[in-house]
Amino acid sequence: MVDSALEPGSSRTGWQPRLVALDIDGTLLKWVEGGGLTHEEIAPPVYDAVHRALAAGAHVVLASGRSAHGMTTVADLLDLHGEERDRLWVVSSNGAVVFRYPPVEVVHEETFDARPAVEAILEHHPDALVAVEERGVGYRVNRHFPDGELTGEMTLAEIEEIVSGPVSRVIIRDPNATAEDFVRLGERLGLHGINYVVGWTAWLDLAPVGVSKASGLARVAGELGVGPEHALAIGDGRNDIEMLQWAGRGVAMGQAVDEVRQAAHAVTESVYDDGVAVELDRWFG
Template identity: 70%
Template sequence: MTPDVSPSDWLPRVVALDIDGTLLKWVEGSGQTHEEVPAAVRDAVRRAHDAGAHIVLASGRSPHGMTVIADLLGLPLDDEDPLWVVASNGAVVFRYPPLQVVHEETFDARPAVEAILREHPTALVAVEERGVGYRVNRPFPVGELSGEMVITEVRDLVAEHVSRVIIRDPDSTAEDFLELAARLGLHGTDYVVGWTAWLDLAPVGVNKASGVAHVATRLGLEAADVLAIGDGRNDIELLQWAGRGVAMGQAVEAVIAAADAVTATVYDDGAATELTRWFPVASGG
């Protein structure tokens, strides 16, 4: 798909939306977002849904942290056609409501976690505890994880295969973690670095693109049918894979370079701007 494609040539049949920095505005300087979907964005998502597009939320958040956002969208969902959600950077795919996991990928995270902790021995480690929150070696900063935090020894966190591990070092930077991950290689895993010193470990080949691809296949569709919008490094594969990948205006250069087009920033409701191109407000509406 090229950036200048016109609505008469193509219409998205799947709309894959990142959450933080795409649907929700960042709280400047905090690494967190306001849990409120702006009216313009909510209305645009509703128009896409009403026009027959399949809405897919795709985030690094755990399933527990995504159902709240699904509720905020206020889409008319029912048991026969619940929302598709790609959680944990593609490792978990579920339908909602109710929350029903339909696909999950797991891996042995122990070697990678041990390698990272040798260089960042005071780093925080978290593994999702579905339906509860996270098991952590020490508490994360307030607001960074959804649900409860259950203190657990690192050896127990990675004793069994998991779908995702979060490594967080408040004393480091995103650049530190990018260099660390590249240097270590982190064999047997894929990884993505967030806005801060936040490292997500996942099974090899598992990312938002693989998760949304699973959904598309279940729907009998393919990449060419997908419009994807995101702003983080964990959106890069998805923006490259989708028929049309759109970066939010505030995204870092690596994300913008991966996209077909760039919309306005999250502070200017960029997701609504892009969606309105394909799903315009009805005349007189």
């Protein structure tokens, strides 16, 4: 349901986002149909709209499930940094890691014991791929993931080693299952003590309890002196739901599943129709 108080030309005159939080895959970057990965290219209308927001004085924050090293290239593509601007605030790993860039300087990191959850999931999906972030390098994995699904180096290791200590994020991927399989599995297991998010495919992100893009953004907003009522957030995935609900205006991309659309204040055009540019032009056009 759209909050009319945040519609352009509404009675809340003069409202303009002071913080713009943008998801990456499926929001800034277009999905490769059937490929499970995105084109690493920013559409010119999106680039221009983001820079109009910057020129108006808004803080642009990238917020993604990606690891830190998988987000800096997108910041570079958008030219979000430079001598005339402060260093970026970036929320990575679904909120578990908050860092400044450039260079990468981790400001906050949340970790947890993932072993019980991983073991429980593997009982139901014994052939699943498991990855744990190695910040600044890549991932430790039990087997190689499909090309393009992870960024950085993949180092092979046994499951026992992968979850032997505290981690900020775990990815579980089963190419032989569906997203719906993982949704049902999460509901059945309960997965107590952690947060979990199911992606577009049979892709499960595990994070510390209470950690989400929203918690990471709340930390950044506090540093910037911006309240959530002055934030605009745009995303397309289940891992964006808390972020869309946290922001004064949360906007779902047009291709988002119903669960995400229902959590948002409004729905913009799809990523294939440059929905980010359409939404930003409402406020910075």
